[in-house]
Amino acid sequence: MSENSNTPLITVENLVKHYGGRRGPISWATGKPPINIRALNGVSFEVRRGETLGLIGESGCGKSTLGRALLRLHEPTSGKVVFDGTEVTALKPEALKAMRRHMQIIFQDPYASLNPRRTVADIIGLPLMLHGLAANRREMRDKVAAIMDKVGLKTNHLDRYPHQFSGGQRQRIGIARALISNPQFIVCDEPVSALDVSIQAQIIELLTGLKRDMGLTYLFVSHDISVIGYLSDRVAVMYLGEIVEMGPVETVLSNPRHPYTQSLMSAVPDVDHPGKHQRVRLTGDLPSPQSPPPGCKFHTRCPLATDLCRVEAPPRHDLGDGHTASCHLINDNVSILR
Numbered sequence: 001m002s003e004n005s006n007t008p009l010i011t012v013e014n015l016v017k018h019y020g021g022r023r024g025p026i027s028w029a030t031g032k033p034p035i036n037i038r039a040l041n042g043v044s045f046e047v048r049r050g051e052t053l054g055l056i057g058e059s060g061c062g063k064s065t066l067g068r069a070l071l072r073l074h075e076p077t078s079g080k081v082v083f084d085g086t087e088v089t090a091l092k093p094e095a096l097k098a099m100r101r102h103m104q105i106i107f108q109d110p111y112a113s114l115n116p117r118r119t120v121a122d123i124i125g126l127p128l129m130l131h132g133l134a135a136n137r138r139e140m141r142d143k144v145a146a147i148m149d150k151v152g153l154k155t156n157h158l159d160r161y162p163h164q165f166s167g168g169q170r171q172r173i174g175i176a177r178a179l180i181s182n183p184q185f186i187v188c189d190e191p192v193s194a195l196d197v198s199i200q201a202q203i204i205e206l207l208t209g210l211k212r213d214m215g216l217t218y219l220f221v222s223h224d225i226s227v228i229g230y231l232s233d234r235v236a237v238m239y240l241g242e243i244v245e246m247g248p249v250e251t252v253l254s255n256p257r258h259p260y261t262q263s264l265m266s267a268v269p270d271v272d273h274p275g276k277h278q279r280v281r282l283t284g285d286l287p288s289p290q291s292p293p294p295g296c297k298f299h300t301r302c303p304l305a306t307d308l309c310r311v312e313a314p315p316r317h318d319l320g321d322g323h324t325a326s327c328h329l330i331n332d333n334v335s336i337l338r
């Protein structure tokens with residue numbers, strides 16, 4: 001981490017994102033209430049300057065929505081995002097466009113995120129033209145060639161199209177596009193999930209090196225706890241639109257205090273004690289974000305749930321050294337692993 005690593009670059013307060021909710025012709029005709037998906041339910045945290053904050057959770061828990069809501073690619077329903085002293089959630093469209101130069105995203109599916117009819121030079125160079133960072137096409141192409149070299153692409157491939165590259169190369173194109181405006185903050189939204197394992201390692205090494213060389217700050221979204229453990233300084237664990245545990249990565253992964261984090265950790269093989277490893281398989285699926293359960297949202301799958309858990313949401317407990325967890329039984333020091 002950088003020497004400024006304790007100061008927040010991004011502060012998120014009580015961020016809410018609900019989709020739908022307006023009455024349309026079908027809901028009027030059927031008399032049923034309109035569908036309202038509660039993707040984020042009051043999320044608060046900060047990303048410190050120069051760190052990688054890992055964001056982990058099951059598919060559908062809201063982690064990708066959170067990454068997009070920070071950049072206002074998905075407009076938050078309520079709450080506040082402050083980036084380097086500027087309230088992003090209060091910006092008018094022109095100011096937001098200018099701000100995006102500093103806040104970028106790398107998408108999971110490199111092919112879907114690249115325009116198949118554009119050359120690589122135009123795809124990677126687009127942010128330069130949008131933000132007025134190149135005086136002319138020649139300068140744009142020079143800058144694109146420089147960033148292609150930095151991410152391990154051949155500079156004589158400037159005029160090729162996305163389909164002429166492999167999956168790993170296409171993700172390098174996505175990374176180059178995110179970096180070319182010289183941003184401070186990048187949301188890495190499952191950037192290696194769609195790649196072969198051998199390519200994953202190369203892209204992770206590339207992202208690690210770029211962060212070090214360019215002084216970047218990452219929010220790294222993944223469902224893979226070993227990737228999060230390798231890359232992150234701190235980790236936030238998400239369940240059904242809420243952060244249930246957060247803290248320094250080595251603390252949370254070695255001593256998970258929330259039962260949901262414990263279940264995630266139990267899925268990681270313990271190579272040092274193979275005979276003693278206890279895998280906890282949760283019963284049931286992640287509840288629908290259309291009708292999340294009352295009380296603690298994890299109570300429908302938690303082996304330790306009590307009557308209180310079914311009616312009252314647990315507060316966030318401060319466990320010291322930046323470690324927090326939201327569970328009614330946190331002070332009882334119970335674990336689903338015993």
Ligand code: SF4
Binds near residue numbers: 258298326329
């Ligand atoms: Fe389980 Fe209750 Fe803790 Fe929720 S509050 S994680 S249901 S013990």
